[in-house]
Amino acid sequence: MNTTDDYLERARRAGLMDEVRGHRYVADQYDDPFTARPQVLVEYCDPELPGDAEALGELCDRVRKRHTAAEAVLLRVPGGVPLPEPWRPRLTYIRHDRRTDATAPRPGSPGPAVGVRPATPDDDARVHAWLVRAYRNAYPGQEVDAQHDGVKAVLADPGRRSFIAHIAGAPIGHGTVLTDERDEVTGEAFAELVDILVDDAEHRREATSALVAAAVRATAGRRLCGHVVHPHEPEPARHADMVLQTLLRSGWSVDHAFWERTW
Template identity: 40%
Template sequence: MSTQATVSPAYLAWAREQRMRAEIDHHVYVAGAQTDPVTREQGCLVEYAAPELLATPAALAELERQLAAAHPEATALLLRAPGDTRLPAPWRPSLSYVRHTGAAAPAPGPPAGLGIIPAGPGHDALIAGWLARAIADGYGYGPQDVRTGELIDAAATDVLHAPGRVSFLLTRDGRPVGHATVLTEAQDEVTGTEFVDLFDLLVEESDVVRPGTTALVAACAALAAERERPLFGNVVHDSAGPDSGARVVASLLERGWCLDHRFWRRPRPDEETSA
């Protein structure tokens, strides 16, 4: 999973079997219907598009036209592109994947009073609550209605019980004040690359956010190095208004991460609503 990784031939063969593969002027793209697990929004996801289809306005417009025609039920289009790709409005960044490129662990340890310990089964309820909060924040939700709350809790439970899930706790004077949860058996189906997915990182107490975050990332990076897999994280972007996610990505790029790939979003082309 890097900006230089190429699409897997096995993935393209699978896409052909699933009838998700199509072409424009002999340039391949792979797209299919998607239902959001929380909002239940119907969309069309382009999992792969040849660079030539994103390089010119005319090619991109034809791709959008074909997607809208093939997926009349979709209210929005989502498209995966390499990290260095920039799409024109009304496309907006939706989710950025960043890859850790720093050392597995920094030289200094956490400040006095802070520590990192592996989470155990007794911490499941605490971690599930943090995961649910992260998922709700990612969707921009405040107080939940009952149905939405149940779907978010179910999504958090899925992460908690995912194969290869590992969580680290940040402790302060022995109290858990944050966590990092990774999925160690993640795989990018498009490129075929196996990786460690830093699903969520949270530090509760504001005065130790920076050193706590550094210590948690170091623990995750060390685990990824032990598994001989790259460590990836993700940043959610705002769907409207100023994009705070862009500031987060910029900060990560200054701290040993690189932008790998990004999912972009826009309304279906025959609708004039804003992204």
């Protein structure tokens, strides 16, 4: 039995697996930790389901009847398969193509001005502040304060590695990676680049490249993923799409995405 089969067997025993038009899926109640919106998370579906419009419609009908308090459904879709309206992307996970490492700048030498170093405990306060800003940008209009559980969980993660981009020793941004994550569905170990934020607009591009390169080297031997949150608001949503397209042109590819449909 492979890891995905083991996951499906556990879901079946827990009563979370169902089938629609011959396609299996695993669904359960899930409340968004940033918006507090009650949702249904379809954490797994057979690869053919997203391409079957009738199955998609029936899936929504079923989970809506079963989870009457939910306001939306989130569906995990492998690869870059787009879904039709009224579905919209909510969270896209991207995978780094390590074959591009040879052309990436190395810490300390991405250019004449920018350097990258590992963060120290003295950097925790600024990393904390950058993470709060990143989550506020990803979830505009939501209450993301310094004590938000999502921020605290990243900072407290035992596998966290943060890197500081600097100019002449003055910090201008960070990259933070969680090195010991595991995909619940596939069982694959991976590292997640949870955030890169650079304050200095003039050096943002080279600092970002150097921070990605540092994360790649720090996580050698396992998949490196990042993610892009797609806000609901039009202008932030357009910005997220631009960020995603830039990443896809610079050594990343879509691993899977979560698509959302509200009632």
